[in-house]
Amino acid sequence: MPQTLDAAAVRSWCSLALEALGREREEIDAINVYPVADGDTGTNLYLTVESAAQAVEAVFAAHETGASVPAPGDAVRAMAHGALIGARGNSGTILAQLLRGMAEVLADAAPADPQGDGGGGADRLAPALRRAAALAREAVAHPVEGTILSVASAAAEAAERNAAERSGAERSGAERSGAERSGAERSGAVEAGATVRAAYAGARAALAATPDQLPVLGRAGVVDAGGRGLLAVLGALVRSLTGETPAAFPMGHRRYDDPAAVASAIESCAPEGGPAFEVIYLLEADDTAVARLRARLDGLGDSLVVVGGDGLWNVHIHVDDAGAAVEAGVEAGRPYRIRITHFGAAAEEPPERVQRAVVAVVPGEGLARLCAEAGATTVLARPGEPPASGELVEAIRRAHAREVVLLPNDAALRHTAAAAAEQARTEGVRVALIPTRAAVQGIAALAVHQPDRRFDEDVVAMTTAAGATRYAELAVAERQSWTMAGICQAGDVLGLIDGDVAVIGADLAATAEAVLSRMLAAGGELVTLVLGDDVPDALADRLEIYVRDGHLAVDTVVYRGGRQSVPLLIGVE
Structure with a gap:
């Protein structure tokens, strides 16, 4: 049934978007050309939305013991904040800012009544999409057409046209009877569905046009990967508000249906001599310091995107001097969750896989060092920032082993770890998940780990040690x-x-x-x-x-x- 964007619809939207990006992740990765052909746009968008979905679920969990449901404003703000702290890559960072822009409009319009529509009727969705597109462009140091920004702008414009057309039709029918007017006033949910359908159609058309706007896409014969991911997110919004599944995007561009040709074309489009590193970090800083940071980073590299506000920012840039980018963040405020990726690493010949490894989630840097010294690959869980399943999958890949023992070390991470283990198994890794509920249980399990014995025996011994603690x-x-x-x-x-x-x-x-x-x-x-x-x-x-x-x-x-x-x-x- 059609509905407005209340808290339940926000929750459904995040879940459906995660589902859609999960299905399309590999395909989006495969067409990733711009700004760097590093084949991770789909994965980055998935991880960004996963963080948003987890934040929304946390808001609902806080209300489980009471009779009330989350206020709509709380849900949309949680979605935006989760995306901000979990944003990955260029497109993921821009998507986080798009969600922030929508949240600014929808949360401000939210009524005090949690059962209200949260400002999610048609009259607020079009302005929300417009604010999202504008805020995303402001966050990008040098906006380029033919990217996710173009797709976002087209979605907003289509939504605004749809709203204007309906408004004009209503004015022309101003002499209708009171009963007719009452029925129209009750149709806000239907109109909200019409708004998002129009936004999706506009985004779909804009995505098809991206190869003509950005030459590198035209040469590779693909559409923009970030825009394709945004279309999946908007499609999930259509489903959450209407129950309808919008038409899939056609794959009619030249060479698109031939993966080998696309891969070859993308490789030929890769620029030579570009920045060596991608640097991402969260930053606690005030607006004045961030303005100075933008100016300094703009002189260090390219693909600069700084999103956020209210003292918390997500910084993304491609640079040759990763240390200088981090130092600039230190001067501006407190950077943390720093991620540095070397673009050339993927081209290097991968080393031979080891037979067995342990991947452990740890709550602090001290235990991370301890577990690393014991041979484990660690994932740091900072206070209030539990790792997403994608981070665990990345750690399993980083361990580069045929067999992996996964220690979540937190009861709340049971489902997240199970999802990561299942994903890794589809990639050919044998994974055993030991349901450790605390870091001390993980330490006990790691203490008896012996990689030279049979996998099953090692897992049993580690499980027994954890269970006895x-x-x-x-x-x-x-x-x-x-x-x-x-x-x-x-x-x-x-x-x-x-x-x-x-x-x-x-x-x-x-x-x-x-x-x-x-x-x-x-x-x-x-x-x-x-x-x-x-x-x-x-x-x-x-x-x-x-x-x-x-x-x-x-x-x-x-x-x-x-x-x-x-x-x-x-x-x-």
Whole structure:
């Protein structure tokens, strides 16, 4: 049934867009010519939308225990923020800005009533698409026609024409009866569907024209890969609002149906002597500092895109001097989640695959170093920024092994890790997913890993070690709430054992001792303590003494976890 862009429709849109990009990812990668023929546009768009979808799901999860549903404004803002922090590549970064532009209009128009349409009727969708296209062009240092920007502009123009035509038709029928007017007023949902259909048709026509606008596409005989991905996202919006699946894009361009010819043409279009690196990072900085950063980066390389606002930005550029691009970010504010990709790496002869590897998600830089020293390929999970399945797949590929043991080390990553494992299996990698629920379980599994024994035996041993490790963490309550151990107040120290609050205390040391007492009451041979950045060494010394005095046969090991979401992790095995 037709509907307006309320919170549920935003959720559906993200899910359908992820599904569509999953189907078309490889095809979009294959036609990736501009700005660099590196064959990853489809993957980058998929990862960007996956991050947006995860952010929207988190908003819904926060409402699961209550009777209400998320407000429409919360959903669209979460979608835009998720895309911003997860944006990959040139096209993914532009898509994040497009979603931000839409969110600015739709969220500002959202009513207080969560059941309202969130400004998602036809009267707001056309301006939202216009704002999205304008904001994306502002973010690109040197806009080029025949790209995703052209497709976005065409979608907005078509939506505006459709809205204007309907408005004119309504004015001409101003003498209709009151009943007729009432019926028209109730047709906002239908009109919203008409708006997105028109936007999709405009984008589809613009995409077909991209080879005539951008010579490199014409020579390769393909349409713009980023624009093709945007069309998939708009098609998902049509489905979410109308239930209809729009017509697929025709593959009628010359050489398009011959993959070998397309690949050869794309290779011939690759520019010589272009920038060596792609640099992407998130940046916390104010508007003035970002303006200076744009000017400086524009002199360092090309394909510069800076998106975001309100103190958080995503920076993308192609440069020869990756260090200078990062240093510019340091001068502007605090860059993090820095990704540097060497464009020439894909052309190099890949090394022979190793037989077996371990891929582990870790909550801090300290544990990342520890696990890397033990031979694992690591994926860093920063506070509030869980890795997407695409990041896990990338890590599995980076491990370059025939067999991979995957340690998610977080119960919340179970489905994400399962999706990554399934994707890697389709690429010919044998993957075993050990459902570790905490970093200390992953450490225990890695400690017994032996790559020279049979794969099944190694997995069983690692699974057994992880399962024999009870885990706990100490956190600080942010607000008053009910817990399994009673009511906590903001600022209380919470001791969680195996995921449930077991102890509520006033200070970190005493609460940690109470948690250890409960865990060791059931026995144990080894206590593992992982300290966050702000926890003093004195706490570890005190807890080591506490364990030794009460349990002479129990050893204690201490690791520095770095910046992590909680001050202390505890494992008992």
